[in-house]
Amino acid sequence: MKASQVNTGVSLKMSQSSQKFSSTGTQATRVIGVLAIVVMAWVVISGLVFTPADVVQGESVRIMYVHVPSAWIAYLAFIVTAIASSFYIFAKRHSLGFDRVAGASAEVGVMFMAITLITGSLWGRLTWGEFWQWDPRLTTTAFLFVTYIGYLAVRRLDGSIEQRARRSGVIALLAVLEIPLVHFSVVFWRSLHQRATILDPNGDVKMDGLMLFTLFSGVVAFTLVFAWLVLHRQRTMLLSDLSNERGLDNAILARQSENASN
Amino acid sequence: MPSEKVVDFKDVVIVYDNFPAVAGATFSVDKGEIVLLQGPNGAGKTTLLRACAGLLPIARGTANVLGCDLSTNRVAVRSRVGLLGHANGLFQDLTVLENMLFWSRLVGATRQDVDQAMIAMGISGRLGETQVAKLSAGQRRRCALASLIVRRAQLWLLDEPHAGLDTQGRDELDRTLRAARDSGATVIFASHEIERARSLATRSLMVTTGMVKPA
């Protein structure tokens, strides 16, 4: 193991300090990665070839297989961020591992939210005739997106790692309150955007069988991609924290030997 | 009383701006001491004082101040210490008296405490009605010291308290610190006025490159 020299004889406050890294991959992430590729391949083929065109929308309905899962996974990512942040804030021992998960999840969530907005505006152009309309669903989604860009900016503020965790944790707990507002905006108000088909409160899903199955496959594929990305990102964050810690060890030794030479 | 140790540091590392400003400091201070921290610029004196006040996180080692573990309960320390840093912590647009009354209200001091402290530091009378922005550096320092006096802390932490003061002001300050010690407080201060500081201190510590040794 090349990486075995990491953290020799240094007590680290990191949660996974005993783990040795040669890459950020493990058996589990490899399995997730392979599964993600397989399911994604099925979604692409089924979405583009097997599924029929919609009776009204025609071919543009295929955008749905990307748009809907990415929106859901963005919500999921932000909820994961909030849960991890609350674990960091409310637990007695403020474990930085939760903060890294929160940060990693928010980064991936912002990416999925961007995909949602881009695919959504393409679909809107084809169906409504407009890229963007200031209707309740679209407006609240835009606010959610900007809020989490702000969250990521707060993580980049100067200060210690603990400060970063605390500041971003507070924002994550406030920002997650927007998600129900975004999701139910189509129920609360009349919106140009259609209501949820699959999460219909009455439970009657009005969708063609193969379309529905492809959509679910899309959700599974995107969830796997999300998990894969978060696990890796969270570990690169840990590595960067560890390397800072190692840099600190060297700096301490340098500072102490500077003392001896005087 | 389990221990008379007011400050107890063991192998403490304090990181400031990704730099180990304190790199393994071990020392302790007993109740009733007046301890001088001396050493060259950039040795870590200011960082040590701020850490004792509970303002900086401890990266490594164990640090205990007034019975509070700094790595777990940094905030609890703050209600028991008084800190005079490089900056004075004054509001430029307020008068000396308004500044004093603001800080005294926060810490629960009476008007009488304020008047006495202002007389002790020689900023009472007409000077009290002057805006801080119009004062000289030495007068501001006196004002900051007066607001530290009304704090009546258990542990006094002073960073270069003599800097900028005239001889008379320095004498007043030394007298006040000795009186505080006699009333049961403990004092740690950093200074470059070695002659004067040594005569005031009961013990000196040498701080060099983030380490602490007896001087």
Add this chain to the structure above:
Amino acid sequence: MDLTPRPETISPKRRRWMPIIVLSLVGIGGVIVVTQFLSSAIDYYCNVDEVGVRSGCDTANRLRVQGTVEQGSLAKSDNTTEFKLVFNGKSLDVVYSGDPGGVFQECISVVAHGRLVNGVLESNRIEVKHSNEYEAKNKDRLENSGSAACSQVQG
């Protein structure tokens, strides 16, 4: 001058759950205000039967009217498209300058933007409001009788 250290200040124990309970009550209040009292103001469109009836759907203002394009009412000329919007038993004539294009067709829900002039909505923008139903475009259904297809699409 008294310099004796002040006795230790101990912050009183705060009940940690109270603020959270209050916060959630306030949140519930927020949801009620937003959903019960503010819906008419944030709604994107008015339905055909509400024009001139509901607050926020005044005939003097520029309107966004939602309804279904009535079957057989669509008439296209060189520069205009005329059709009837129906919803909940009421209908409204719409004159649109131009060709809506896209998936616009009879029997689907649309939102038409425009002003009412003599009881006719003069529209210059039409958005297709897609329903939350997705069904396969297959031959059988296209060959169905028109009225059956129309009732299928209406949301």
Add this chain to the structure above:
Amino acid sequence: MNQTPRSRVVSAVLTKDLRIEARSRVVTNQVLPFAGLIMIMFAFALDNDDVLQRVAGGLIWLATIFSLFVIVQRSFAIDTSDSALDSLRVAGIDLSAVFLGKAIALTLQLIALDVVLIAAAFLLYQVQVSAAGLVLLVTCVICATTGLGFVGTLYGGLTAGTTGRETLLPLLLLPVVAPVLIAATRATEAAFGSGGAATSEGWAWVGLLTIFAAVFGIGGSLAFGPLIDE
């Protein structure tokens, strides 16, 4: 057990912030003209009384929110310029009281600003207001500025003393204050009767403003201490 009572800390911080503003007049001499300029520029740009009367409510609140960014930064610059914030941390006081004191000071400054802006709207845009509308308008201003005061103080404390806060603060605050902008605008429009809006329509929006203020008042006083305590 002699922790300084919260009310005393709140009033000390509040009077300190207001007194400093009364002396330095940064808000009066810089923010107020800036906000007034926004109103006048629009009067020139939209040289049409109908349109101006219609958008008056929105302009008032847009100018308020732009001013909020400046006032919040000023409010924390007072405390960070000579490290007074450090002294506040070491004073062993309940920092949620500092939050309340600063938020109330901010709210009072915003109310003063809005009074001037509304007066400007009467002069420049010829808006009208009935007695019932005036009651709605006053309530709306109080509720909206309270919410803005809380949320501004929370985010101002979060970014206080960091580099790049000038640009970060609007990025963080804008999506959060958007509901206030919408609700206060609609309530003000109802009070002015712009576009035939009825006064009664405005009260639901005031309800939303009240709830916004309550959420950030409670959330802020819980979170402010841990955020500043570093």
